[in-house]
Amino acid sequence: MSGRLRRALVLAPPALWLVLFFAAPFAAVLRIAFSSSAATVPPYAPHWQGWDALPAFLDALSLDNFRTLLSDSLYAEAYLSAVWLSGLSTALCLLIGFPLAWAISRAPRRYQPALLIAVILPFWTSFLIRVYAWIAILRPSGVLDQMLMGLGLTSAPLNLMNTQTAVLIGMVYSYLPFMVLPIYASLERMDETLLEAAADLGAPPLARFWRIVVPLALPGILAGGFLCFIPMVGDFVIPDLLGGPETLMIGKVLWQEFFSNRDWPLASAAAVALLVLLVGPIMLFQHLAGKRA
Numbered sequence: 001m002s003g004r005l006r007r008a009l010v011l012a013p014p015a016l017w018l019v020l021f022f023a024a025p026f027a028a029v030l031r032i033a034f035s036s037s038a039a040t041v042p043p044y045a046p047h048w049q050g051w052d053a054l055p056a057f058l059d060a061l062s063l064d065n066f067r068t069l070l071s072d073s074l075y076a077e078a079y080l081s082a083v084w085l086s087g088l089s090t091a092l093c094l095l096i097g098f099p100l101a102w103a104i105s106r107a108p109r110r111y112q113p114a115l116l117i118a119v120i121l122p123f124w125t126s127f128l129i130r131v132y133a134w135i136a137i138l139r140p141s142g143v144l145d146q147m148l149m150g151l152g153l154t155s156a157p158l159n160l161m162n163t164q165t166a167v168l169i170g171m172v173y174s175y176l177p178f179m180v181l182p183i184y185a186s187l188e189r190m191d192e193t194l195l196e197a198a199a200d201l202g203a204p205p206l207a208r209f210w211r212i213v214v215p216l217a218l219p220g221i222l223a224g225g226f227l228c229f230i231p232m233v234g235d236f237v238i239p240d241l242l243g244g245p246e247t248l249m250i251g252k253v254l255w256q257e258f259f260s261n262r263d264w265p266l267a268s269a270a271a272v273a274l275l276v277l278l279v280g281p282i283m284l285f286q287h288l289a290g291k292r293a
Contacts, residue, residue, distance in 0.1 A: 026275070033268035034061040044264050065269035075253065075270060079277060082249040085164060085239075086232035089171035090179075093228050094221065096172065097179035101220075102213075104180075105187035116184070119177050131170055131241050138166050138242065162244030170238040175231070179224035186220030187213070222286070230278060250274055 038045035046060040069075045104115045122130060137143045140157040148154040160166050190213070198208045214221075236251035243249070250270065257267035 029268045029271055032264055033065055033272045034063070035265045035268075036060075036062065036064065037263045037265050042264065043262050065266045066273070068266060069269055069273055074248075075250075075273075078248050078250040078253045079274070081247075082233045082251065083277075085167055085171070085249065086229050086235075089168055089175070089232055090225055090229045092168065092172045093176050093179040094225065097176055097224065098183055098217070098221070101180045101183035101187055101217075104184050105190070112188075116181075119180050122173075123177065127174065128237060130174065131237055134166070134170050134173070134242060135161065138169070161242065162246060164243065164247060166242040167239050167247055167249075170242045171232055171235065174238065175228040178227040182223035182227065183217055183220035186217045190216050226282065230282075233278065234274060 032044055035044040035046065037043060040047070046057050048057060100119070104112055104119070107115060135142075138160040140159055140161065142161075144160070145154070145157040148158070149156075160169070194212050194216075195208055198212055203211070234251045234254070235249070236255050239247045239249045239252050240255070254267050254270055254274075257263045257270065
């Protein structure tokens with residue numbers, strides 16, 4: 001068997017997976033994005049009538065939905081709000097997750113499996129149930145308010161529910177394991193002799209951290225950042241349950257367009273625009289990180 005054939009056989013399963021579960025669904029969404037809303041089933045037009053009607057089908061497609069996205073400030077605000085909240089939540093996950101991953105990687109080997117299980121333990125419970133639990137914690141006179149007032153730290157409820165703060169708390173809690181695990185995988189493979197050699201050469205602890213630990217952990221940091229930021233941007237459950245009606249994020253807008261307004265073409269155009277918005281910076285960031293590595 002030639003080397004080219006072996007490579008083709010190795011690449012065939014992931015390529016088939018991407019075609020079936022990414023390229024084909026994306027093509028369907030892209031096709032709907034160029035359609036128009038209609039009182040039909042499904043609620044858009046034109047519908048495929050066969051190859052004989054291909055010219056008429058292509059002629060009926062339009063860019064009106066993308067023009068709406070550019071002309072209506074609601075969608076720009078939703079995109080910017082989603083990127084801002086997701087970026088801030090990812091940064092908080094990094095600030096919390098890096099020390100946690102470092103502590104687990106420096107713990108005695110026999111304790112590390114138990115510590116990792118503690119990190120992924122929330123995944124054993126339904127995501128929706130865990131978000132609902134935060135409602136009981138953050139609502140006025142909820143668990144958090146009662147605890148703080150009982151300790152004498154506050155004299156009135158904090159009123160965190162239906163605020164961006166509640167959304168940040170919910171996102172950081174829900175996606176923190178996705179930051180911890182990749183960073184731990186990078187730190188766990190780090191050669192301890194590098195830190196010992198730097199210490200012998202007189203490097204202070206802070207210099208050893210920034211010039212040795214952080215560069216070696218950079219692949220895990222990038223992986224954790226992508227695993228957190230990308231699903232956060234399109235998240236619907238957390239902003240809807242914890243943020244309330246005043247929290248504007250593109251995930252909520254997509255849900256409203258699909259299920260409340262039944263405007264599938266506009267929702268599909270918003271989804272395509274979100275993908276384009278994410279893919280460009282991510283590819284550029286990966287390229288720059290690869291050049292630095």
